[in-house]
Amino acid sequence: MTFLSLVLKNLLRQRVRTLLTVVGITVGIATVVALGAVTAGMKDTADDFITAGGAQFIVAQKGAADLSFSRLDATVLPRVAAVAGVGAVSGVQLEILKVGSNPFFFLGGVEPSMLRSQGLDLTRGRLPRAGDEVVLGVGAAADLGAGVGSTVTLGRTPLTVVGVYDSQVVWQRGGGFAPLDTVQRMVDRPGIVTLAYVTVEQGVDPDTVAAEVRRRVPEVVTISGAEEYGQVDQGFTLVDGASTAISVLAILIGGIGVMNTMVMAIFERTREIGVLRAVGWPAGRVLRMVLSESLVLCLAAAVLGALVGVALVQLVVQIPSVSGLVLPAYPPGVFLRALVVALAVGLLGAVYPAARATRLTPMEALRYE
Amino acid sequence: MSEPDGPIVRLRGVTKTFDAGRVRALDAVDLDVDAGDFVAVVGPSGCGKSTLLNCIAALDGVDEGEMVVAGHDLCGHDHLDEFRAHDVGLVFQLDNLLPSFTAAENVEVVLLGSVPRSARRARARELLEFVCMGDRTGSRPTELSGGERQRVAIARALANRPRLLLADEPTGRLDSATGQRVLDLLESLNTEHGTTLMVVTHDPQVAARARRTVHMLDGRVEPEQPA
Numbered sequence: 001m002t003f004l005s006l007v008l009k010n011l012l013r014q015r016v017r018t019l020l021t022v023v024g025i026t027v028g029i030a031t032v033v034a035l036g037a038v039t040a041g042m043k044d045t046a047d048d049f050i051t052a053g054g055a056q057f058i059v060a061q062k063g064a065a066d067l068s069f070s071r072l073d074a075t076v077l078p079r080v081a082a083v084a085g086v087g088a089v090s091g092v093q094l095e096i097l098k099v100g101s102n103p104f105f106f107l108g109g110v111e112p113s114m115l116r117s118q119g120l121d122l123t124r125g126r127l128p129r130a131g132d133e134v135v136l137g138v139g140a141a142a143d144l145g146a147g148v149g150s151t152v153t154l155g156r157t158p159l160t161v162v163g164v165y166d167s168q169v170v171w172q173r174g175g176g177f178a179p180l181d182t183v184q185r186m187v188d189r190p191g192i193v194t195l196a197y198v199t200v201e202q203g204v205d206p207d208t209v210a211a212e213v214r215r216r217v218p219e220v221v222t223i224s225g226a227e228e229y230g231q232v233d234q235g236f237t238l239v240d241g242a243s244t245a246i247s248v249l250a251i252l253i254g255g256i257g258v259m260n261t262m263v264m265a266i267f268e269r270t271r272e273i274g275v276l277r278a279v280g281w282p283a284g285r286v287l288r289m290v291l292s293e294s295l296v297l298c299l300a301a302a303v304l305g306a307l308v309g310v311a312l313v314q315l316v317v318q319i320p321s322v323s324g325l326v327l328p329a330y331p332p333g334v335f336l337r338a339l340v341v342a343l344a345v346g347l348l349g350a351v352y353p354a355a356r357a358t359r360l361t362p363m364e365a366l367r368y369e
Numbered sequence: 370m371s372e373p374d375g376p377i378v379r380l381r382g383v384t385k386t387f388d389a390g391r392v393r394a395l396d397a398v399d400l401d402v403d404a405g406d407f408v409a410v411v412g413p414s415g416c417g418k419s420t421l422l423n424c425i426a427a428l429d430g431v432d433e434g435e436m437v438v439a440g441h442d443l444c445g446h447d448h449l450d451e452f453r454a455h456d457v458g459l460v461f462q463l464d465n466l467l468p469s470f471t472a473a474e475n476v477e478v479v480l481l482g483s484v485p486r487s488a489r490r491a492r493a494r495e496l497l498e499f500v501c502m503g504d505r506t507g508s509r510p511t512e513l514s515g516g517e518r519q520r521v522a523i524a525r526a527l528a529n530r531p532r533l534l535l536a537d538e539p540t541g542r543l544d545s546a547t548g549q550r551v552l553d554l555l556e557s558l559n560t561e562h563g564t565t566l567m568v569v570t571h572d573p574q575v576a577a578r579a580r581r582t583v584h585m586l587d588g589r590v591e592p593e594q595p596a
Binding site for chain 1: 528
């Protein structure tokens with residue numbers, strides 16, 4: 001017999017109760033992992049989006065509720081370009097369209113001369129030069145059954161597919177690019193861009209330049225990384241907030257569940273705890289036993305929850321409308337958060353029963369009926 | 370903490386009350402027990418026998434008095450866990466075995482955290498053989514008879530090699546023949562191993578085995594008659 005085998009034996013005495021508790025916490029942990037993976041994926045997508053044009057940061061309309069609602073008058077761009085240290089400014093008109101089975105088809109309107117800097121890996125054909133030409137991501141081409149020379153209707157505008165590219169960026173793979181003026185005409189917003197990519201001159205600190213852009217052009221915000229993305233994307237902030245809120249809820253609900261299980265277990269075993277104290281177990285060892293039982297329960301749920309969470313996310317991203325929108329990511333932080341939640345649940349759930357178990361004198365525990 | 374050259378149990382004016390002082394379970398008890406003695410504590414129900422044993426075992430505190438057992442000042446809260454872990458063994462009327470553990474594990478659990486695993490196993494096997502339960506080490510309490518369970522409980526009480534063994538009605542729930550075997554075992558611990566034995570009992574046959582009998586009445590120890 002070891003201390004661990006004693007802990008496991010105690011947990012397995014009420015198998016159904018233990019199993020149900022583990023299942024309850026597993027659901028909470030799976031939710032934390034799934035939301036964490038989606039949030040991390042969104043952050044990666046945001047990072048990819050910001051650096052897609054080879055830029056150091058982007059500028060968008062200050063106060064926009066969502067990046068897709070950002071509207072920048074093209075006259076703003078020369079003012080940004082005039083800021084010291086700015087190398088190039090490239091306006092992009094970004095539209096989200098329902099095309100084929102994809103409700104989130106990202107169509108980027110970019111100056112043809114800037115398309116090469118988008119990091120697209122052209123697999124067939126060429127990039128658009130002018131007029132009603134479009135280059136499609138491999139995902140979008142497959143979805144639409146389109147190839148070089150095909151005509152696809154985006155919105156209500158027929159465009160000729162002149163090339164197909166591959167990309168590591170999920171929204172680029174499921175979308176496409178057309179000349180800026182074509183997209184502006186399609187959405188009837190001439191002279192308006194959604195955002196602009198800003199490249200700074202070599203040897204200049206991008207943060208300093210971004211700060212200067214904000215000072216000189218106060219109607220724009222600058223976004224250098226995913227952590228700043230919330231300034232123009234409430235959805236992003238919402239998912240991040242929901243992830244935190246669900247983690248807190250998981251701790252509270254899971255904690256109450258574990259406390260219920262542990263309280264019942266400790267009440268049922270009060271006499272046994274009295275026997276252990278009577279044969280010389282110090283209160284600290286009893287405390288360690290109760291805490292260990294609770295933590296083992298929650299760690300088992302953490303492992304199961306992580307597996308279930310990953311499986312769920314992988315299942316959800318098989319849905320075409322989701323797969324074009326977000327690619328989940330599993331940085332260690334996602335699992336670390338799940339582990340912290342599980343440990344917090346374990347400790348929270350064990351506090352009261354452990355305190356009760358150690359507060360009783362051996363005789364009080366032995367007399368317990 | 371050192372063992373003084375005096376009695377292994379020394380009580381002076383020990384008083385224990387329950388129910389906010391309304392019930393006086395022990396009333397200024399004075400008692401000395403020499404090391405190696407075999408003492409039976411007898412008296413009518415409710416006279417305070419079990420309370421006396423529980424206080425000597427440091428399972429319960431006292432309200433007043435001095436209590437030094439195996440060199441530990443129990444009233445001064447002198448490491449009571451350590452005292453229970455190393456100096457005293459307990460046999461309850463109900464065996465109080467842990468139901469989900471085997472006979473061997475019930476003995477081992479006493480030593481968990483203080484003795485290495487292999488030594489714990491060896492000690493449990495040795496003790497279960499000593500109480501003639503060597504062939505039942507893997508049995509759970511539900512698979513054992515009342516006498517067998519009590520023998521496992523005695524093995525558990527001996528796991529820490531106590532100098533003082535306290536038994537509360539150890540044969541109270543056993544049939545006569547099984548009770549005699551348990552008593553033989555306890556007596557052999559006293560005569561062959563020098564373990565000091567205090568047994569609380571109602572049974573005159575058990576008391577007759579002891580070298581000394583302490584009579585209690587209404588929470589007091591009655592003056593002992595010269596032999």
